[in-house]
Amino acid sequence: MRWGAVVDLWKKPPGRNKILTRNDMKILQELVKDKIDWYLDELVGELEVSIDKLVSIPTLWRSLIYCEISRKKLHHAAYEWNELLRSTFIAKVGREYKPEQLIFMDEASKDERTLSRRYGYSLKNTFATKKNVFVCGVRYTILPALSLQGIIAVDIMEGSCTKERFKEFVILNVVPQINAYLSEHSVLVLDNVRIHHDKDLIEYIESFGGRVEFLPPYSPNFNPIESSFSVIKSFLQKYRDFVNSCSDPRYPLLIACTQITSNMVAKFFEDSIYM
Numbered sequence: 001m002r003w004g005a006v007v008d009l010w011k012k013p014p015g016r017n018k019i020l021t022r023n024d025m026k027i028l029q030e031l032v033k034d035k036i037d038w039y040l041d042e043l044v045g046e047l048e049v050s051i052d053k054l055v056s057i058p059t060l061w062r063s064l065i066y067c068e069i070s071r072k073k074l075h076h077a078a079y080e081w082n083e084l085l086r087s088t089f090i091a092k093v094g095r096e097y098k099p100e101q102l103i104f105m106d107e108a109s110k111d112e113r114t115l116s117r118r119y120g121y122s123l124k125n126t127f128a129t130k131k132n133v134f135v136c137g138v139r140y141t142i143l144p145a146l147s148l149q150g151i152i153a154v155d156i157m158e159g160s161c162t163k164e165r166f167k168e169f170v171i172l173n174v175v176p177q178i179n180a181y182l183s184e185h186s187v188l189v190l191d192n193v194r195i196h197h198d199k200d201l202i203e204y205i206e207s208f209g210g211r212v213e214f215l216p217p218y219s220p221n222f223n224p225i226e227s228s229f230s231v232i233k234s235f236l237q238k239y240r241d242f243v244n245s246c247s248d249p250r251y252p253l254l255i256a257c258t259q260i261t262s263n264m265v266a267k268f269f270e271d272s273i274y275m
Contacts, residue, residue, distance in 0.1 A: 020063050024051050028060075029067050037074060085216040090273060093213075099274050101187045103174065104146045105196075106220075107161045108229045109139055142232070142253055145174050146225045147185055148265055151257045152177055156250040163195040170201060180209025187211045191223060224268035231264065232256040 020028065027050050028043075035046065040057045048054045055063070064070075141161045144154040153173040157165060170188075179186045188205060190196040192214045202212045220226050235256040236243055243252040269275045 019053065019055055019059055020051075024053065025063065025067055027051055028063060029069070032064070032067075032069055082216060086219055086222070089213075089216050089219075089222070093274065097187055099269050100148050100184045101182070102147065102189055102269075102274065103152070103178070103185055103187065104189045104223055104225045105143070105170070105174070106191045106223055106225045106229075107141050107143050107166075108232070109141050109160075138249070140249055140253065142229075142257075143169060144225065144228070144257060145177075146228055146260070146265065146268075148262060148269065150260050150262055150265055151228070152185075154254065154257050156253050161195065163198065166195050167198055167201050171204065175205060175208065175210075178205060178208060178210040181211050187213060189213045189215065189223070191215055191220070192217050222272055224265065224272040224274065227268040227271060228260050228265070231260055235259050 024047075028047060031043065031046060031050065032038075035043065038046070040060055044055060044057060044060055047060070138158060139160070140156060140158055142154065142156050143161055143166065144151045146152070153169075155165075155169045155173065174188065177185050178188060181187070186209070188210060190212065196214070205212055215222050232253070236252060239252070243249075246252050266275065
């Protein structure tokens, strides 16, 4: 050992040889990409077919960790997605618009069941059971307009939002904040549903120099307002006692809307491809 090395660089590492080689790991990664929702025992069987090696479930689990693959809640994508339309929309937005120009709108509903929490505490090996409301009761619809500044306008109504109510709200509360194209707040982006398609409304917005764009069908992940709905719902669940104490159910919804900060919205835009 001429150079005084204290470690034998040529010594074989202790322990058994790894069951799965690097090539096996690559095959496992490709398998998980294709079978994203399979159980571990199903993956064990399919991996055996692919590499002719039968591994245990713990070995497979450790291999997934080694590949930095973790189990998480599935994000469900609609089969009706049209990738060509989605790609075209992404290209157009990236080419023609800046984030500060965009205003997004959509509806969400709230009833008594919205306040129900999904998790609770109990002793081991016992169910965490709590009585909840299973009848919807009075339903309210929230209709906000969201820009990088936050929620710039909002309407809350009992029941569902009709085409006439939507059109009236846009004309009275959103259009006054829409500027000519290239300016801030100059592009209104709407979900591709029937009540949003109104030729007269589009022409009215365009008469002020604004633009209207529709999201590709079945593409809620392109609308950052969906993330704001999650924040609003979490607020209502956290402060459900306050919500239940309010004589006017619309008031806590308005308070929940004020929780949406510009920093939150920037993250929502980033997650929805706009930044």
